[in-house]
Amino acid sequence: MKSEVKEHVISMLVNNRPGVLARVAGVFGRLGYNIESLCVAETISSKVSRITSVSKADPAFTEKVKKQLNRLVDVISVAELEDDTSAKREMMLIGITIDEKNRPELSRAITMFGCTVISMKDSYCILQVVGNRGDVETVLNFLTPLGVKDIARTGAVALESGA
Amino acid sequence: MERTGAEILLNTLSEEGVSEIFGYPGASTLAIHDCINETGIRHLLVRHEQAAAHAADGYARATGKVGVCIATSGPGATNLVTGIATAYMDSTPMIALTGQVTTGLLGSDAFQETDIIGITMPITKHSFLVQDVRDMASTVREAINIATSGRPGPVVIDLPRDVLAARCNDDEEGGGGFLEQQEIHFGEEELRRLKQIARLLNESERPVLLVGGGVKLSQAFTELADVIQKGNIPFVTTMMGIGSVYTPNGFNLGLIGTHGTDLANRIVHQSDFILAVGARFSDRTTSVIEEFAPLATIAQIDVDPTSIGKNIKTDISVVSDIRVALQELLGLVTEKKREDWIDRIDRERERIAKEGSDDGCGPAGECIRMVQECMPEKTIAVTDVGLNQIWAIRSWKVKIPRGLITPGGLGTMGFSVPASMGARIGAIDHEVVVFTGDGGFFMNIQELATIGFYNIPVKIVVFNNGNLGMIRQIQHHFYNSRYRDSRLSDLVDITEIAKGFGIPSEKVAAEDPRKGIEKLCGSEGPFLLEVVVDENNYVYPIIPPGKSNVEMIYGRSE
Ligand SMILES: Cc1ncc(C[n+]2csc(CCOP(=O)(O)OP(=O)(O)O)c2C)c(N)n1
Numbered sequence: 013m014k015s016e017v018k019e020h021v022i023s024m025l026v027n028n029r030p031g032v033l034a035r036v037a038g039v040f041g042r043l044g045y046n047i048e049s050l051c052v053a054e055t056i057s058s059k060v061s062r063i064t065s066v067s068k069a070d071p072a073f074t075e076k077v078k079k080q081l082n083r084l085v086d087v088i089s090v091a092e093l094e095d096d097t098s099a100k101r102e103m104m105l106i107g108i109t110i111d112e113k114n115r116p117e118l119s120r121a122i123t124m125f126g127c128t129v130i131s132m133k134d135s136y137c138i139l140q141v142v143g144n145r146g147d148v149e150t151v152l153n154f155l156t157p158l159g160v161k162d163i164a165r166t167g168a169v170a171l172e173s174g175a
Numbered sequence: 176m177e178r179t180g181a182e183i184l185l186n187t188l189s190e191e192g193v194s195e196i197f198g199y200p201g202a203s204t205l206a207i208h209d210c211i212n213e214t215g216i217r218h219l220l221v222r223h224e225q226a227a228a229h230a231a232d233g234y235a236r237a238t239g240k241v242g243v244c245i246a247t248s249g250p251g252a253t254n255l256v257t258g259i260a261t262a263y264m265d266s267t268p269m270i271a272l273t274g275q276v277t278t279g280l281l282g283s284d285a286f287q288e289t290d291i292i293g294i295t296m297p298i299t300k301h302s303f304l305v306q307d308v309r310d311m312a313s314t315v316r317e318a319i320n321i322a323t324s325g326r327p328g329p330v331v332i333d334l335p336r337d338v339l340a341a342r343c344n345d346d347e348e349g350g351g352g353f354l355e356q357q358e359i360h361f362g363e364e365e366l367r368r369l370k371q372i373a374r375l376l377n378e379s380e381r382p383v384l385l386v387g388g389g390v391k392l393s394q395a396f397t398e399l400a401d402v403i404q405k406g407n408i409p410f411v412t413t414m415m416g417i418g419s420v421y422t423p424n425g426f427n428l429g430l431i432g433t434h435g436t437d438l439a440n441r442i443v444h445q446s447d448f449i450l451a452v453g454a455r456f457s458d459r460t461t462s463v464i465e466e467f468a469p470l471a472t473i474a475q476i477d478v479d480p481t482s483i484g485k486n487i488k489t490d491i492s493v494v495s496d497i498r499v500a501l502q503e504l505l506g507l508v509t510e511k512k513r514e515d516w517i518d519r520i521d522r523e524r525e526r527i528a529k530e531g532s533d534d535g536c537g538p539a540g541e542c543i544r545m546v547q548e549c550m551p552e553k554t555i556a557v558t559d560v561g562l563n564q565i566w567a568i569r570s571w572k573v574k575i576p577r578g579l580i581t582p583g584g585l586g587t588m589g590f591s592v593p594a595s596m597g598a599r600i601g602a603i604d605h606e607v608v609v610f611t612g613d614g615g616f617f618m619n620i621q622e623l624a625t626i627g628f629y630n631i632p633v634k635i636v637v638f639n640n641g642n643l644g645m646i647r648q649i650q651h652h653f654y655n656s657r658y659r660d661s662r663l664s665d666l667v668d669i670t671e672i673a674k675g676f677g678i679p680s681e682k683v684a685a686e687d688p689r690k691g692i693e694k695l696c697g698s699e700g701p702f703l704l705e706v707v708v709d710e711n712n713y714v715y716p717i718i719p720p721g722k723s724n725v726e727m728i729y730g731r732s733e
Binding site: 030042075080083084085 | 293479484
């Protein structure tokens with residue numbers, strides 16, 4: 013059973029109204045599924061939001077979640093995004109303190125991984141990394157021994173790209 | 176024209192065909208009660224908000240129209256919850272109006288504030304908080320549309336006090352925000368699948384139709400009867416499917432599942448093809464799912480995609496309005512005699528009749544048959560929960576659409592008396608009879624006051640066994656007859672209580688009820704008949720937990 017668990021990306025369009033996220037999240041919770049990451053924002057229409065969620069789950073997940081989500085009046089469409097027919101990105105912000113010891117390694121990493129320094133106060137800097145999940149995790153793994161203080165990540169945002 | 180939010184609310188409800196509301200006032204809903212009579216809608220004051228919800232539910236189940244209830248903010252709203260959940264489980268179209276604190280106080284734990292939308296989220300089809308009086312009319316229309324379309328269900332409209340009081344000109348009203356309800360489309364794909372189902376059905380030798388509550392909800396009574404007659408297809412019903420179809424010629428094998436008949440469960444077990452129509456294969460229907468109808472190919476028609484394949488693996492399915500699908504199916508079904516199958520069923524029926532294994536409703540069942548005999552054919556029966564429910568379902572022969580109302584999904588004790596009020600008010604031309612146990616009767620006993628006050632002529636039969644009968648039966652069979660916490664006693668004089676509420680009443684023994692039943696049926700107004708039943712009269716056959724539908728228990732073990 014365990015081996016069948018895989019990552020599922022669900023992308024839905026919903027009405028941009030109060031309470032909609034609670035209804036959507038309720039569906040996952042009631043079916044006993046955890047949401048690993050969640051991203052919500054307006055689309056080109058201000059009346060419609062896109063919700064992108066990632067869950068690790070068994071094969072029954074997609075059918076169950078899709079059917080229950082489609083029952084919600086505020087859900088306009090639901091689709092599972094597959095790796096080969098969609099583009100997926102996430103962003104991570106990494107807070108790290110610079111000191112004499114880690115400075116050379118850090119600047120090497122910034123160049124090597126193409127990170128952007130988006131804030132630098134005293135010796136505390138925040139780096140921005142964008143990529144697929146593997147990319148951002150590689151950067152994080154590299155930087156962790158250099159003294160990462162905090163991170164924030166968006167989780168996946170994704171769009172269908174066509175076959 | 177300038178109107179208040181409360182006026183717009185009521186006028187819109189009225190325009191949408193609502194003529195009765197069941198409810199109970201409080202400070203935050205007074206603006207509504209203040210003008211309700213002027214709008215032509217009749218308000219019926221119940222004695223507990225739970226009863227308002229059940230009454231609205233009963234009204235909807237008896238008429239097919241949306242039922243409406245109202246309660247004030249806070250405790251009034253939370254008292255509706257059991258009734259809303261009951262309606263949700265059985266897909267009743269219902270609108271629950273709740274008062275709310277003024278918008279400025281939302282979220283401040285103000286006096287009598289509860290987040291009723293949050294509380295009811297898992298038990299409503301949808302809900303609205305009206306924050307702007309200009310959205311009132313469109314919200315009400317949208318709510319009714321949602322409650323009644325597709326798979327129906329309850330919708331809560333939460334109404335802050337200031338929005339009800341706010342004034343608004345007709346031309347300021349927003350028409351907007353109307354959500355497109357996904358039309359259930361019957362297209363080529365659906366037709367292709369239906370043809371496949373029809374082919375399997377036509378080829379099958381031992382088919383059975385499994386009729387669920389969805390048939391009633393989509394008003395497909397005649398369509399279903401036509402398919403049954405044309406194809407000579409025997410049918411069984413789920414608890415919610417009872418009262419969907421009446422055929423005089425023995426095709427009805429009865430209720431299936433935990434409390435089903437020996438005949439229905441055995442025939443389903445032998446069938447080679449099952450077509451489920453508006454049924455979700457709940458655990459009450461299938462018992463042990465792996466052992467359900469082991470020889471059958473299973474097909475399913477339902478309006479709600481979530482019902483398909485939810486509990487059982489179906490071989491083929493169509494998502495469609497049931498009425499539309501059955502209309503199409505009628506053209507595709509071939510006329511077939513199925514003599515072998517019908518013979519086999521008849522033989523099984525004779526055997527069961529001889530062994531008496533489906534006669535397990537005892538004197539109470541006989542009593543119910545006698546009540547039905549002396550009531551007009553159009554009478555609607557409303558059941559509570561427990562032994563009384565199974566006795567009634569098994570003994571009352573439903574002859575009209577919507578002829579039996581029962582809280583099948585949630586199994587809510589206390590449902591029957593308030594639901595019967597709603598049914599009687601809604602279905603004006605129909606008599607209404609209630610069958611309840613003493614336990615369930617006590618749970619909404621205060622509604623006798625409502626019945627007396629409005630002189631609602633419902634006939635109430637209370638089977639008094641001094642116990643929570645069904646619990647006692649379970650304890651007898653599966654807890655070694657340790658009857659813990661299931662004895663209610665016979666200290667309460669139910670007939671005196673009824674009389675205290677102004678309702679005429681008689682007491683009879685289940686073995687000799689004739690005189691009482693004649694009075695019950697002959698009474699002009701409401702009447703309560705207390706029928707004393709032996710505490711050891713249970714219902715048989717029943718299926719023990721964890722057993723399949725054909726491993727029934729047929730009687731008491733001493
Ligand atoms: C509100 C509620 N509480 C508890 C139950 C559990 N329950 C199911 S049947 C039953 C016994 C019902 O007793 P009674 O109303 O006297 O009817 P009888 O079985 O004796 O006909 C109980 C307690 C329930 N269904 N509903």
